[in-house]
Amino acid sequence: MSSEALVVCHECDLLLREVPLEAGGLARCTRCGCNLYRHQPEGLERSLVFALTAVVLFVIANSFPIVSMNSRGLMSSTTLLGAVGVLLHDDMPSVALLVFVTTFLMPALEIGALIYLLLPLKLGRVPPAVPSVFRLLHAVQPWSMVEVFMLGLLVTISKLAAMASVVPGIALWSFVLLMFAVSAAVAGFDVRIFWARVGALR
Amino acid sequence: MTAGTALVTGASAGVLACHTCGLTQRAAPEAHGLTCARCGSSLHFRKPDSISRAWALLIAAYVLIIPANLLPVMQTGSLFGSEKDTILSGVIYLWTSGSQPLAIILFIASIAIPAAKLLSLTFLLVSVQRRSLWAPRERTRLYRVVEAVGRWSMIDVYVAAMLTALVQFGSLMSIRAGSGAIAFGAVVVLTIFAAESFDPRLIWDRAEPAEPAEPANGEKQ
Numbered sequence: 373m374s375s376e377a378l379v380v381c382h383e384c385d386l387l388l389r390e391v392p393l394e395a396g397g398l399a400r401c402t403r404c405g406c407n408l409y410r411h412q413p414e415g416l417e418r419s420l421v422f423a424l425t426a427v428v429l430f431v432i433a434n435s436f437p438i439v440s441m442n443s444r445g446l447m448s449s450t451t452l453l454g455a456v457g458v459l460l461h462d463d464m465p466s467v468a469l470l471v472f473v474t475t476f477l478m479p480a481l482e483i484g485a486l487i488y489l490l491l492p493l494k495l496g497r498v499p500p501a502v503p504s505v506f507r508l509l510h511a512v513q514p515w516s517m518v519e520v521f522m523l524g525l526l527v528t529i530s531k532l533a534a535m536a537s538v539v540p541g542i543a544l545w546s547f548v549l550l551m552f553a554v555s556a557a558v559a560g561f562d563v564r565i566f567w568a569r570v571g572a573l574r
Numbered sequence: 575m576t577a578g579t580a581l582v583t584g585a586s587a588g589v590l591a592c593h594t595c596g597l598t599q600r601a602a603p604e605a606h607g608l609t610c611a612r613c614g615s616s617l618h619f620r621k622p623d624s625i626s627r628a629w630a631l632l633i634a635a636y637v638l639i640i641p642a643n644l645l646p647v648m649q650t651g652s653l654f655g656s657e658k659d660t661i662l663s664g665v666i667y668l669w670t671s672g673s674q675p676l677a678i679i680l681f682i683a684s685i686a687i688p689a690a691k692l693l694s695l696t697f698l699l700v701s702v703q704r705r706s707l708w709a710p711r712e713r714t715r716l717y718r719v720v721e722a723v724g725r726w727s728m729i730d731v732y733v734a735a736m737l738t739a740l741v742q743f744g745s746l747m748s749i750r751a752g753s754g755a756i757a758f759g760a761v762v763v764l765t766i767f768a769a770e771s772f773d774p775r776l777i778w779d780r781a782e783p784a785e786p787a788e789p790a791n792g793e794k795q
Contacts (some may be wrong), residue, residue, distance in 0.1 A: 378598045380584035380591035383714055384778040385619075387582045387589055403581065404714040404778065409596070439740065446743045455739035462738060464751045470759045471735045474728065503614040510594045510615075514766065520725050523679070524732025530676050531668075531733065532740065563596055567612060 379408055412562040416490055416569070419560035423486040426553040430483060433546035434476070439529060443536030451543065452476060478516040479554060485509040486557055489566070498573045513558065519551045583778070585619045592617060624773040625699060631768035632695050638757045638764065639688060645754035648734050652747040660754060661685060661730060683729040684758070691727075691765050694720045698772060705780040717774045724769060727762045731755055 379388045384404035393399055393411035401408055412418075433452070440449035450458070452475060459468035485505050492499040499505070525544065532538045584590050584598075591598045592610040601608055601617065608617040621627075646658035659667065661684045668677035694716055701713060734751040741749040 378589055380589055380598055382591060382593065382596075383718070383774045384710070385583040385585055385775040386778075387584050387587050404711055404774075406714065406718065438736075441740055443747075446746065448740050448742060450736070450739040455735050458739040458742065459735055459751060462750055464738075464756070466756050467731060467735060467751050467759055470728075470731060470763070475732070503612070506613050507594055507615055514725070514770070517725050517728055520728045521732050523683075523726070524729045525736065527676060527679060527729060528733050528736040528740075530673060531737065534671065534673070567595060567597070 381406060381408060409564055410562065412560060412565070415560040415562035416493070416565055417560075419486060419557045419562075420490040420494055422553045422557035422560065423483050423490065426483045426550055426557055427487070429546045429550040429553055430480065433543045433550050436543040436546075437541040438525065438543045438547065439532070439541055440539045441532050441536040442539070446536075449541065474515055474517040475521045478512050479518050479550075481512045482509065482516045483554065483557070485512065486561065490561075493566075493569055493573070496573065498570055502570055516554070518547065518554055522547055522551050585775075585779075590617055590619050620775060620779075621771060621773040624771055624776060625703065627771040628695065628699055628768050631764050631771060632692065632699070635692060635761050635764040635768060638761045639692065642688075642754055642757035642761050643685075645757060646752035647730060647754040647758060648737065649750045649752050650741075650747070651745075651750070653745065658752065661758065664730075680730065680733075683726050687723055687727050688761055688765065691720050691724055691769070695765070695768055695772065698777070702776045702780070707780060710777050713777050714774050717769075717772065717777070721769045724762065724766050727765075728759075731759050731762070 377390050379390045379399075380386070381388065381401040381404060383406040384401060386401055386403045388401065388408070391399060393409075395411060395413050398410050399408040400406065435451070437449035437451055437454075440447065453472075456468045456472045456476070459465075459471065485508055488499055488505055489502065489509070525547065529538050529540065529544075585603065588600055588603055589598060590601055592613060592615055594615040595610060595613040597610055597612045599611055599617070601619075603619065609615065610617055643661055646660055648659045648664065650657045650659070661680075665677050665681045665685065668674075668680065698713060698717055698720075701708065734755045737749045738751045741747060
């Protein structure tokens, strides 16, 4: 059923013959110019390392206040889930849900799925339900928006700084690092090498 | 490297690639209900009902972008009365109060990107329905950009959420997210779904082969 030597462009449907790439190479479609595939021999290892780093950062980022503000004796601070809670009690369940899903649930699933797939593979085993978890990872990715949340935080802080003194918390720095760790983990996940390894171990 | 000398599409050759894992597999052109042999995703040559789904989501977004811009996204209550800020008035306030870089970021993320996204998707849908042959490569690139930048519109939702959580000092000063934030969030979500439903291969289905293909070049990143 499968014909490994052919590639179909997912944006213009051009049928192409697969060409071997050097490490770090990128194959582009000749007709529409979109990225077809990359070759990252060490990608999966890098992805796993950054995903494990992301777990630690994710826990820290959600356990401590992101920012504290102090305006004429009035103090306040919030964590990410604290903000979701406030919105929930403030009759904004849809906004609370949107924030919770895009900045907490989806990133958590994304990191979890990467580790679930890559850690056993590194230890020479294929975890159960690889196809389902792989599909979950693919479905979750467009909705994981840590980097957008980061920019939102910077805008929030700049806005608050005009009326109060703002102290960035440890969670803010964790979010900055989390953003890079998640991006690096996703970028290193070489789909083709992943399935080749799964196939070899089965 | 193309198969053969002329440009052949996957659909005409009975070959398709899984949207999720990329595995190339053979299938009969009229086959239905196929699943990927490797990852189990459903397979199709073209996304099903791409145009009508994208239109439905897009029209819903067009409707909601009106309340998103007219209703307040944030309400600030203090001892001196209450203020309601729409997206635009928030941007104008930032501009006039001396935070021009911030105003530019918010203008691009909350006003320019959603508007450009709606117009671009409309243009892509109309051009595909009119079987346009014009600039398929550029239209594909436009689609790629639309897909990539949509998420950045969420900035305003996050700002409203964090300000609501932080500024809660009862009658002294408190900020609440307004109903405009709900509509705005819905616009962002709807346009992301609309972009996902659109199938860029439809752009090429009508187009002639533009030029003889050269080998896919492995570029060093």
